[in-house]
Amino acid sequence: MAKFDLDTIRHSSAHLMAQAINRLYPDAHVQFGVGPVIDYGFYYDVDMDHKLTDEDLVKIEETMQQIIKEDLKIERKVMSRDEAVKFFADMGQTLKVELIKDIPATEEISCYQQGEFIDLCRGPHVESTKQLSTSFKLLNIAGAYWRGNEKNKMLQRIYAASFLDKKDLKKYLSDLEEAKKRDHRKLGKELELFHFEPMIAPGSPFFMPKGAFVYNELIEFMRRIYRKFGYSEVITPQVLDSELWHTSGHYAHYKENMYFSSIDEREYAVKPMNCPCHMLMFKHYKYSYRDLPLRYADFGRLHRYEKAGAVAGLTRVRTFCQDDAHIFIALDEIQGEIQSLMEMFFTCYEHFGFQGIKVNLSTRPEEKAGDDATWDKAENALKQALESSGYEYFVKEGDGAFYGPKIDVEIADALGRYFQLGTIQLDFQLPERFDLTFTNKEGADERPVVLHRALLGSLERFFGVYLEHVAGAFPFWLAPEQAIIVPVNNDIHLAYANELARTLNNKGLRVKVDDRNESMGYKTRQIQKAKVPYMIVIGDREMETNSVSLRGYGEKGSKTLTNDELFSLFAELDADKVPKKLRN
Template sequence: MADEHEHEIQHMIDPSVPDLSPLETLRHSAAHVMAAAIKKLWPDARLAFGPHTDDGFYYDIDMPHRLVPEDFERIEAAMQAEVDGKHPFVREEVTRPAAIELFTRLGEGLKVEAIAAIPGDATLTLYRSGDFVDLCRGPHVANTAQIRSFKIMSIAGAYWRGDETRPQLQRVYGTAFADRKELKEHLRLIEEAKARDHRKLGKELGLFHFDPIAPASPFFTGRGAVVYNSLQAYVRQLYRKHGYEEIITPQIFDMDLFKTSGHYEHYKDNMFACTIDEREFGVKPMNCPGHCILFRQTRRSYRELPLRIADFGRLHRYERSGVTGGLTRVRSFAQDDAHIFCLPEQVGAEITSVTNTILECYRTFGFDQPEIEVSTRPASYLGELATWDRAESALMAALDAAGLPYKINKGDGAFYGPKIDFKVRDALRRSWQLGTVQLDFQLPERFGLEFVASDDSRGRPVMIHRAMLGSLERFFGVYLEHVAGRFPTWLAPVQVAVLPITDAHHAWTHEVAAALNAAGLRVETDLRSEKLGLKIREATLLRVPYMLVLGDKEVEARGVAPRSRDGKTGPLEPLAEFVARLAIEAQIPSGSADPTPQQLAPQLAPQLTPLA
């Protein structure tokens, strides 16, 4: 929460903050209208900030009355009164002393504190609408009447400026759209999202669960482990195809490793630490420092580069309990993590190759048009500015040469290097950041990594950090919601359910199950003396791709009539034909052997010149 409030304070004066889109402007204006409504209903409310979000807006408010969902209609009615008033949004420039005097007189202590945190003697801006006034850079719509479709969504808690010693504010979330049709569709998608919630589906499908004994650390059941291991198996096929070797590294390291890498200085608060034999150790939150140790164990020739190493090692990061949630934010996880050590002149080709592999991976899961961002140097960073500029240019040059559109995400790079982030949109059009490619000159320098050049001199390799799915746990949750539990056959925990109608059909049931098992398929038989309708319903709820209902016709023909989970039943066919067809469908995808030029980036990318 600290970052959000500090961002809003910086937003007051930072001319580099991009302009808002029309929808963002509408939502930011709706946040003001909501704040004005709440002040009318509860005059003792004290305001913090109210920015727009990706799907709406919120306002953080300090007030004695504890809001409950039953208050939403009252707030919406008061908002409608503000809208009906057609109050113009009027911009006003004020000096710092004038702003402090105004908000002190209004009893808005949080606003006064925010003004005090703004550096320098910047001119501040106010926006008035009716008798409501707020400290804000803007912009806003012309008047409140333009805010026609809105709804209060939820309430949460937020500490002022992220300080847990301060009173907790009430964060009121809402959303707004240009017309009611868009709002109605948004609300429909929210209801669909609730039905697809991976925590709900995980319980219904028996895939994973959480227990307070291990906070924010999932327990995967046998069914869930099938999905998890199949994801790993798919990635391993890509590793073989694209020249990676898989390694295994320790989980606990002396803290000196993380002091060398810079993580002790920049990341220690997110690590789990312990003391053993009077030495401080850390549970690894990422693989890269250990991979640097492995690289330098052997004298490396330039002929060995690029060296591509991958690691599914378990990682642990301390996430505050307030931000953890299901599989998408956990403390214990694994990544499809890899690092490429290469010559400076190989960087362009490697970035192109990695980008192609990531795009190939996403197509497998139905994410055809990922959004790409280049995240640049953060406020706290390692190394020299010239090195950072060079690294950022190299990433953008590779994307430009590939003809791939991207946005700049200013200041969001890793402390050791800039990165390319890949975001996908799921079936509900929500955006998820998954893969990343990070270009790193710092860790090879800090660990003293070297290779022997062709003239027997010593050179410094460049390190590329790369993940495709990202955290397997997070991807599991995202993809589970994307497909609403209907995994493709190759990922489904159970691929075929065999359902005999009566005991008289059990012998053929065992033969069918044996044939499926022999083909490597995951099969379950339901031999219970229950009604067939119940068996079909339960298998359907578990999203089993195929059900084989076995009765007299199937026994007599020694065949099967496969029923899909959407209720369609195919014709009776020989068992061997069904098994052969399903065995092909259940194979782990190997990727497109001959992708089109539109699918892959060009194979030639600009090369990065060696350091002088």
Template sequence: MAKFDLDTIRHSSAHLMAQAINRLWPKSNVQFGVGPVIENGFYYDVDMDYKLTDEDLVKIEDTMKQIIKEKLPIERKVMSRNEAIDFFKDQGQELKVELISAIAEDEEISCYSQGEFIDLCRGPHVENTSDLPQFFKLLSVAGAYWRGDENNKMLQRVYAACFNDKKQLKAHLNFLEEAKKRDHRKLGKELELFHFEPQIAPASPFFMPKGAFVYNELVEFMRRLYRKFGYDEVITPQILDSELWHTSGHYAHYKENMYFSNIDEREYAVKPMNCPCHMLMFKHYKYSYRDLPLRYADFGRLHRYEKAGAVSGLTRVRTFCQDDAHIFLPLNKIQDEIKDLMQMFFVCYEHFGFTNIKVNLSTRPEKKSGDDATWDTAENALEEALKASGHEFFIKEGDGAFYGPKIDIEISDAIGRYFQLGTIQLDFQLPERFGLSFTNADGEDERPVVIHRALLGSLERFLGVYIEHVAGIFPFWLAPEQAVIVPVNNDIHLEYANGLCKELNAQGVRVKVDDRNESMGYKTRQIQKSKTPFMIVIGDREMENKSVSLRAHGQKGSTTLTNEELFTKFKELNAEKMPEKLRN
């Protein structure tokens, strides 16, 4: 068998899947969109009268394997633009005609045929269907707008995994199964944390009491860090005159992602970010170099329009809150501030159990505000600050914000997926646009530099990532319900259990008594399913000895502790709401 690179195998397998679909549903007016290679596999967008189901994926796989056994030669054919348009029109493939019409007239158009099936494609492909290893798995069917435009027709997108060998495929499928168990959308519903009402408030989560507790505790965690690192919290308006967004430059660069309303015959915008408000606050007062750095933190609610095809659970929503802050400082203080910020970031992430952390320096994008000289100064300042901080970092060309370069922090979760959370963005443009100044040591006006920074980023997104990282098992200090007390016999032990619950509540422990008329086995299973950190059992011996039988989540055995030992244990666990390095 000839050897081909994995991308070629995956792309040829996408054509194989399309041919199988065409064979299975010849009377369903099947049209094919695009079928690109993606990470770990491929997909194909299909428009057809028949709605594919998960059960159909097995049929398609079987047909793909049959085509492989047929050993069909795969041949490249070149057509002129008009020939290709006429050919695919005759085939009823209007989506392909649309793609061809967008190709430059002088560009060569190639197609690949295998048996009765021919498809528009640049290639390359394997030489024969028998060259394709059978290490693929069709995963799911999802909706996808044609060409990514929500104004176009919704197609059916069939996803598949594809590898060179059976071991790699099996490992990937195991990974997907684990990721499915950890899906924050699934756990959010099971643990009664949040839900969505897509018809009423698209991509806008409703947090239930347990979810609201975790959300608010994340805010309180950041406030505890702020007190350690010298931040002042501010509150800013939700809706502001569009003139502000013209001044900031967001109207020109970000308008399509903003929500607008007309009030008193003027256009207003719901704020998508806090930074212009903070510029106004700095400008309102006169500061000297002795007042700087000045650090404004803001938990204001933000709204950004995201296309329907881009939203996903908590990780991409239209309304959210950031642990957002802006730091005003002189240019010569950047390195010291970045050094403190990197300490703050790493302490924060390690406290949440993220140990694999990547640091990226993102440089000027093609669509930017400001001149190259200013960008040179900003990029050099960040690069020197990162070098001084001692952290390894990688350059991401062209990935900066429109107003300045940035440091992006990526973390790896428990199953090896990387997510971009924190960001440090250096901005010379907004201070210039808003005419900001402070009095320097020589008594002269000087333009400050602004650092935009967020550690967790969007709290919604962080919560989605974190739920999957811990599989819904929150640490004791963050768990909305920390323990459940279960009396063995309500008639005998309930009064004592209620007394213990009251005492623990007074000490700040979130605990309740399960007095339902159910078996101990049933209660145990329900408490384990709820992922509550601890189950406390009270029986005759515990009442007599003023002790408890304590069982941690995920463990089969129990530990006997005196009540005083239990109080001490819970007090120590609750102390973890502040990172150990910052407790003094």
């Protein structure tokens, strides 16, 4: 039997699922959209009178297994454009007819048939249904606009996982269950960190006190890093005249994602990014080569319109803050600055416990500002800088910003999922558009180069990614509550517990006393559920010996520490506010 790669298996399995749906629901006027391969399996978009349920997925799976056993031969058929249009129109497959009409005239139109089922497809496919892996699982049903356009009809999308053997499928399904437990939207509600009001403020999170603490502490973390790497923080307006966005080029390239308002009969925009403001700030003063690199950091609130179907928890929102910065440098400073940035990025990501860090170089997109000569210069500068830095990198063709190429950094979380966080974008366009200059060593005006730089990226998105990475159990330095003290008997031990809490809080720690009239077992379960790093128990022995019984989150047992040992431990853990590599 011939062997086929996983993508071919998955693509053929999408047709297998479509055939099973056709068999099961012959009277539902089923139309098929697209059924591509995805990184863990495949999906297919269908339009049908019957609304699919989880019970239907079980039936579809069973029918797929039956079709595999039938060992149906899979044959490729080529049609002319007119033949294909008529063939699928006669079957009532209007979605396929639409796809055919968009196929370039120079491209061959092919279909694949297995038994009674035929589908439009480029291929390739396996030779027979018997060659398909039985290691698949239909996962869920979701809504999806036809061709991703919200003006089109909503279809039903069936997602499926597919692997070559059952071991890989079992691992994926296990990881999927773990991912559900770690879902930041679920944890955000359970841990009282944030929530959403979709009918009032879609795509806009409400951070509760605990969540607001973590959010602000992430900003303070970056401020501590900034002090080590020579950044200056600035504050810029949120609403600016649209003329600014015409000058920057964002109006032409980004208008549909911006919010506008009319003020005093002029059009204004709520800023979706900070860069044009920073260009104005640089232009307002006269700088020389001695002032460079000049690094502006900005935690200003940004607003971008995301389609309703695109917003998702904290990872895709309409209002957010970036740990955003713009670095104004001379052309010959690019390599040294990027090496410093890579050190900064890796130091911080490793401090948060991320592994598997990937570096990508994204080159010019089809829609871009500036000429090819300038882009050649920019891309070569980033390539040379990355090669000098010694970090392995991968090229992502056409994935750059409209104004310049960029370096994107991806991190793997605890489940091995990759997320793009940091970015370094090299920009020759905005300095030109804003006519920025500095005085060089020869006393002449020279155009600076700008590096757009974010490390955590959107704080909202980082919050969501990191919350899932740690499964809600923040490290000691970042936890909104670092320890909870539980007196065994309020009448006897409460006063001592309160005094210990005051001492710890005076040391800058975040500790409270649980004096509720509940059992010790109940309090212990609640503290563990809240994922507080430490529980401190005070009883007769602890009072007599100036000690505590300390239990860490997730630990079954407790250990006894003197008060001085406790203070030292907490001081050491809290010092992780700054990565060890950057401590003086």
